[in-house]
Amino acid sequence: MGFRLFPEQASTLAPQVDHLLFFLLAAAAFFTVAIFGAIFYFAIRYRRRSDRELPKAIHGSVPLEILWSVIPFGLTMVMFTWGASVYFTGRSAPADAIQIDVVAKQWMWKLQHMEGPREINELHIPLGRPIKLTMTSEDVIHSFFVPAFRTKQDVVPGSYSTTWFQPTKTGKYHLFCAEYCGDRHSGMTGWIYVMQPEDYAAWLSGETPGATLAENGRKLFQDLACANCHKPDGSGRCPALAGLFGSTVSLADGTAVTADEAYIRESILRPAAKVVAGYQPLMPTFQGQVTEEGVLQLVEYIKSLSPEPKAPSQSRDRQGAVRNP
Amino acid sequence: MITAAVEEQQNYLNAGYGLKSWLLTKDHKRIALLYLATITFFFFIGGVFATLIRIELLSPHGNLVSSDTYNKLFTMHGVVMIFFFLIPSIPATLGNFFLPMMIGARDLAFPKLNLLSWYLLVIGGLFAIFAMVAGGVDTGWTFYTPYSTTYSNTWVVATALGIFIAGFSSILTGLNFIVTVHRMRAPGMTWFRMPLFVWAHYATAIIQVLGTPVLAVTIVLVAAERLLHLGIFDPARGGDPVLFQHLFWFYSHPAVYIMILPAMGVLSELVSVFSRKRIFGYSVVAFSSVAIAVLGFLVWGHHLFVSGMSLYAGMVFSFLSYFVAIPSAIKVFNWTATLYKGSISYATPMLYAFGFIGLFTIGGLTGLFVACLGIDVHVTDTYFVVAHFHYIMVGGAIMAYLGGLHYWWPKMTGRMYPEGWAKLSALVIFVGFNLTFFPQFILGYLGMPRRYHVYPDEFQVLHVLSTAGASVLAVGYMLPIVYFAWSLRYGKLAGSNPWKATGLEWTTASPPPPHNFDQIPVVTHEAYDYSAVIDEEVPVG
Numbered sequence A: 001m002g003f004r005l006f007p008e009q010a011s012t013l014a015p016q017v018d019h020l021l022f023f024l025l026a027a028a029a030f031f032t033v034a035i036f037g038a039i040f041y042f043a044i045r046y047r048r049r050s051d052r053e054l055p056k057a058i059h060g061s062v063p064l065e066i067l068w069s070v071i072p073f074g075l076t077m078v079m080f081t082w083g084a085s086v087y088f089t090g091r092s093a094p095a096d097a098i099q100i101d102v103v104a105k106q107w108m109w110k111l112q113h114m115e116g117p118r119e120i121n122e123l124h125i126p127l128g129r130p131i132k133l134t135m136t137s138e139d140v141i142h143s144f145f146v147p148a149f150r151t152k153q154d155v156v157p158g159s160y161s162t163t164w165f166q167p168t169k170t171g172k173y174h175l176f177c178a179e180y181c182g183d184r185h186s187g188m189t190g191w192i193y194v195m196q197p198e199d200y201a202a203w204l205s206g207e208t209p210g211a212t213l214a215e216n217g218r219k220l221f222q223d224l225a226c227a228n229c230h231k232p233d234g235s236g237r238c239p240a241l242a243g244l245f246g247s248t249v250s251l252a253d254g255t256a257v258t259a260d261e262a263y264i265r266e267s268i269l270r271p272a273a274k275v276v277a278g279y280q281p282l283m284p285t286f287q288g289q290v291t292e293e294g295v296l297q298l299v300e301y302i303k304s305l306s307p308e309p310k311a312p313s314q315s316r317d318r319q320g321a322v323r324n325p
Numbered sequence B: 001m002i003t004a005a006v007e008e009q010q011n012y013l014n015a016g017y018g019l020k021s022w023l024l025t026k027d028h029k030r031i032a033l034l035y036l037a038t039i040t041f042f043f044f045i046g047g048v049f050a051t052l053i054r055i056e057l058l059s060p061h062g063n064l065v066s067s068d069t070y071n072k073l074f075t076m077h078g079v080v081m082i083f084f085f086l087i088p089s090i091p092a093t094l095g096n097f098f099l100p101m102m103i104g105a106r107d108l109a110f111p112k113l114n115l116l117s118w119y120l121l122v123i124g125g126l127f128a129i130f131a132m133v134a135g136g137v138d139t140g141w142t143f144y145t146p147y148s149t150t151y152s153n154t155w156v157v158a159t160a161l162g163i164f165i166a167g168f169s170s171i172l173t174g175l176n177f178i179v180t181v182h183r184m185r186a187p188g189m190t191w192f193r194m195p196l197f198v199w200a201h202y203a204t205a206i207i208q209v210l211g212t213p214v215l216a217v218t219i220v221l222v223a224a225e226r227l228l229h230l231g232i233f234d235p236a237r238g239g240d241p242v243l244f245q246h247l248f249w250f251y252s253h254p255a256v257y258i259m260i261l262p263a264m265g266v267l268s269e270l271v272s273v274f275s276r277k278r279i280f281g282y283s284v285v286a287f288s289s290v291a292i293a294v295l296g297f298l299v300w301g302h303h304l305f306v307s308g309m310s311l312y313a314g315m316v317f318s319f320l321s322y323f324v325a326i327p328s329a330i331k332v333f334n335w336t337a338t339l340y341k342g343s344i345s346y347a348t349p350m351l352y353a354f355g356f357i358g359l360f361t362i363g364g365l366t367g368l369f370v371a372c373l374g375i376d377v378h379v380t381d382t383y384f385v386v387a388h389f390h391y392i393m394v395g396g397a398i399m400a401y402l403g404g405l406h407y408w409w410p411k412m413t414g415r416m417y418p419e420g421w422a423k424l425s426a427l428v429i430f431v432g433f434n435l436t437f438f439p440q441f442i443l444g445y446l447g448m449p450r451r452y453h454v455y456p457d458e459f460q461v462l463h464v465l466s467t468a469g470a471s472v473l474a475v476g477y478m479l480p481i482v483y484f485a486w487s488l489r490y491g492k493l494a495g496s497n498p499w500k501a502t503g504l505e506w507t508t509a510s511p512p513p514p515h516n517f518d519q520i521p522v523v524t525h526e527a528y529d530y531s532a533v534i535d536e537e538v539p540v541g
């Protein structure tokens, strides 16, 4: 890749960000020219010709002060509104996005496709489909940055962050870690391969799928003995997990929470933090016994037990229906 | 008016000799010189780190130093330049020296506290130097958790302690300035007769006193977490790593105004004196400093737009950031308007002032880019941000600092610097600066992340340009050090008021007597009334 002055545009967001940039550049150029021009003009026109010169004092001008406060302010409000709307787009993933899980660690990117394939420092995606990433870190904060897509999102240990993009051009694009993360921060880079859908399908099937993410999750669910407590019919002293994802859970402290990825993650790693109403805090923590990738697989498995609601917003209260403590 | 200093007259420099007369001095002017020497030393150290960074980046493959060393270099560069050079720079030297003189006081309100402040900076600096010599620190000047608390095995606590101690130096200086401005003004020196330099330092002092304690608390939490594993920022123990960023920027955004407000104060003096005009919209400029100080506390979240903060919090912080940009813009417009129908001199301090306005304008305008949510997502943590803040802090604050130093040098030393060389330095710095940092805007938008030791080949051309600029810049910064030293002995005598300026500091001898004024002045007119210093009126054409 040769020398260039402007980055490639390879996502639906990229031209939006660039238009915004051009607007700001135009505004900045206007003020720069106006200020520099005025300074040069005054400096030359009114240069000191004798050391005894005494110019007339001017105190100021209220109309001018108002003018040059209000006009720039108006202009910045355009920047604000426009910028906020682009940001909004960049943060709201479409419901039909392809889901990919990302786990960052010093100093590599681990990416898992729902169909099963797992990649390191490389991500293959199809052209023209929205891609949604659910990301977490095993150690420090990293940041998932693809300049050609104009997207960046910090990846924070202990929580899930998400971002999305829709590629518009096939090719190979830089993936950078943008948040300083220690020794080999600058080595924490990779490539995004945007492929024609057919090529992508071929790539997927060639990747020795073995099991899907949810199937791996089910296996973990057995291996970690979750299944001993959580019975499909909700018998015993533990809640059933079918239908959990996306529903509203009432907690022992009287509050309620929507069961999204973050809630499920927390239930596994810090079960005591939110105890389901009507149950005892019997569940042991699995912190340290399961990797972040494993947790994501478990989450995926639990999600697969709720066939219908995909987005957490379509929550459905399953209290009473499943539970009978 | 008091006439020019006679050579043998007693002044603050010949009032005592020997190390003790300096190390135990309570004279704000001597303390200012102690600071000057100290921060020049730190500027030099920070500069050595910067040089090594730029040389390393000539090549994309990182073959000069190891990654580990590279990370320490940029961390220590940032720590030294921000906490031990730029934050103390203008307030502790020019402010210390001239704030009391400008309001007609014999000293600051608490001279011993002032000396203590200097010792605190030195002790803090020694901790930082110890940390550097013992092996360095690699967290970035921003100390983001959990890297700094759990993962880094470098000298984090020692460095943090150094910053903690230096922070108290800053707090005490601010306190001293506030009390001095309230209590020590000469008769007739009303608030609206104060030079804008004083207003700017007053606003700065408010930030120092209110903001720095938050930094101190944050540092204590980091140290406690490292040593006692409390789990405040550690997600494995239920802590929140992003909480640190909120605390850190709650101080560090206002801190960027600790660095720029005094520079703006210097600029108001320079623009007025060298166009021999009252500052256009004096009270607007004065109040805009206070507005910046207050609003500056409300925008810290603009450093966290991609940290996973909620969408709406992002919007609020973006909105408020635009709010704080307006008072800065107003200042630039007022300075420009001051030139209108002025009598504009091209003396060195004014060249630096022009340089400041140019570079600060670009830095400020790019502030609008990074405050814009849609754009910041792409450019945050890239070289675009690096260029933005260097335009303001190096292009702006250091230009103003050097401009102020040239302007007041005759008063501080009684000697003029060599004008030709000084003009050359202003030019070389301006050119070198732009060559160093302008390419970084392009690099940043292309996607070059900051704090990268190794980088893709396609970015090399712009990095080489930047390094070339840095060598020009280095020459530019060396020049004043040499000719200022030269002028101490060979510079021509300055006289009490070489610029025909109006401030009270110019009514006394150069260098000033130990207690500044033989008699406390009585102020009868506003700042920047040049009819008081220029007897014969020649109208401007």
Ligand code: HEM
Pocket: B142, B256, B257, B259, B260, B302, B303, B321, B322, B324, B325, B328, B363, B364, B365, B367, B368, B370, B371, B372, B376, B379, B380, B381, B385, B388, B389, B392, B393, B397
């Ligand atoms: C004119 C109004 C200004 C606005 C609207 C503004 C806005 C911003 C924003 C939004 C950021 C965060 C960018 C990011 O990390 O993605 C930023 C970074 C920064 N700004 Fe400004 N800024 C302004 C003026 C200043 C001034 C006056 C200074 C210093 C004297 C300054 C110094 C900095 C520094 C040091 C950083 C980056 C710190 C870091 O991440 O290491 N800015 N600015």
Ligand SMILES: [Cu+2]
Pocket: A141, A142, A143, A177, A178, A179, A180, A181, A182, A185, A186, A188
């Ligand atoms: Cu990183």
Ligand SMILES: [Cu+2]
Pocket: B252, B253, B256, B299, B300, B302, B303
């Ligand atoms: Cu800020």
